[in-house]
Amino acid sequence: MDEEIAEGLQRLARWAVHITPKQISMTALGTLSMLSAGPLRVSALAEREGTTQPGMTALVNRLAASGYVRRIADPTDGRATLVQLTAAGERTLADRRATRASALRDHLQALPPEHRQALAAALPAIDYLTSGLDKPRD
Amino acid sequence: MDEEIAEGLQRLARWAVHITPKQISMTALGTLSMLSAGPLRVSALAEREGTTQPGMTALVNRLAASGYVRRIADPTDGRATLVQLTAAGERTLADRRATRASALRDHLQALPPEHRQALAAALPAIDYLTSGLDKPRD
DNA sequence: TGTAGTTACATAATGAGGTTATATAATTTT
DNA sequence: AAAATTATATAACCTCATTATGTAACTACA
Numbered sequence: 001m002d003e004e005i006a007e008g009l010q011r012l013a014r015w016a017v018h019i020t021p022k023q024i025s026m027t028a029l030g031t032l033s034m035l036s037a038g039p040l041r042v043s044a045l046a047e048r049e050g051t052t053q054p055g056m057t058a059l060v061n062r063l064a065a066s067g068y069v070r071r072i073a074d075p076t077d078g079r080a081t082l083v084q085l086t087a088a089g090e091r092t093l094a095d096r097r098a099t100r101a102s103a104l105r106d107h108l109q110a111l112p113p114e115h116r117q118a119l120a121a122a123l124p125a126i127d128y129l130t131s132g133l134d135k136p137r138d
Numbered sequence: 139m140d141e142e143i144a145e146g147l148q149r150l151a152r153w154a155v156h157i158t159p160k161q162i163s164m165t166a167l168g169t170l171s172m173l174s175a176g177p178l179r180v181s182a183l184a185e186r187e188g189t190t191q192p193g194m195t196a197l198v199n200r201l202a203a204s205g206y207v208r209r210i211a212d213p214t215d216g217r218a219t220l221v222q223l224t225a226a227g228e229r230t231l232a233d234r235r236a237t238r239a240s241a242l243r244d245h246l247q248a249l250p251p252e253h254r255q256a257l258a259a260a261l262p263a264i265d266y267l268t269s270g271l272d273k274p275r276d
Numbered sequence: 277t278g279t280a281g282t283t284a285c286a287t288a289a290t291g292a293g294g295t296t297a298t299a300t301a302a303t304t305t306t
Numbered sequence: 307a308a309a310a311t312t313a314t315a316t317a318a319c320c321t322c323a324t325t326a327t328g329t330a331a332c333t334a335c336a
Contacts, residue, residue, distance in 0.1 A: 014168070
């Protein structure tokens with residue numbers, strides 16, 4: 001049984017990524033998402049995104065070049081830099097989330113009622129599984 | 139309601155990608171997966187993977203360099219090249235699928251029974267949603 | 277039938293996103 | 307005060323994707 005569920009979840013993840021507009025990478029969106037709760041260190045972002053510190057430094061560079069984040073000094077540690085979401089970053093985050101959700105909703109609307117109900121009933125299970133994620137709604 | 143489901147599916151996709159060992163890209167795995175049913179043209183692979191033809195040419199180059207696929211002539215069209223899975227490619231495909239499925243199963247085993255049941259009940263809905271995909275079990 | 281158009285793939289240049297290894301500066305430890 | 311550790315940055319290098327363009331082969335048609 002777990003076999004079938006695992007297979008289904010893999011297909012579902014693949015499908016969701018497929019139909020989702022790729023304006024921004026998952027890592028970039030997740031990073032902006034985390035920052036919406038307040039500034040974080042580069043290393044904290046890297047750890048929670050499951051990437052490396054140099055990789056996150058590069059991503060923060062790109063996000064800063066796009067004007068979505070800025071670096072501020074960490075008052076408690078001269079080595080660290082805090083990454084802070086800008087107003088433009090907040091707008092972009094909201095916009096990208098809405099676009100993604102709407103792409104998914106288009107497909108859900110074409111879903112027969114019993115299937116929609118089954119998915120709704122599975123939401124607590126999904127919440128349970130994904131609760132380890134840093135509540136990024138992406 | 140669709141709102142909550144869309145959100146849940148996005149989180150689920152993100153989670154599944156997160157916990158999945160990234161030995162191989164989704165596109166590469168999907169490509170090998172399609173080829174397991176028989177040789178296909180570069181352009182057919184590109185279209186079904188939702189990528190560009192030059193992108194698929196490059197991917198086929200890398201897969202060929204790794205020994206997972208080979209190019210063979212298309213007897214019906216001198217311009218086309220068919221991409222064929224090698225024995226090593228089949229082994230790799232099976233191995234990667236197993237690794238991914240096992241990572242997911244580890245999480246499913248820690249799932250309370252009622253949640254597991256809810257997911258099992260949602261499988262038909264998942265099949266319905268993802269039926270557009272080229273039955274790649276990834 | 278030969279030439280014009282189209283098609284299939286490859287190549288080139290570019291950029292995002294990721295890796296490991298290493299350097300630098302600031303903080304801690306001893 | 308010196309040594310060790312920590313936080314970030316930098317460098318060199320892959321993968322994966324894009325657009326623009328080249329080339330060879332097929333198709334159509336005057």
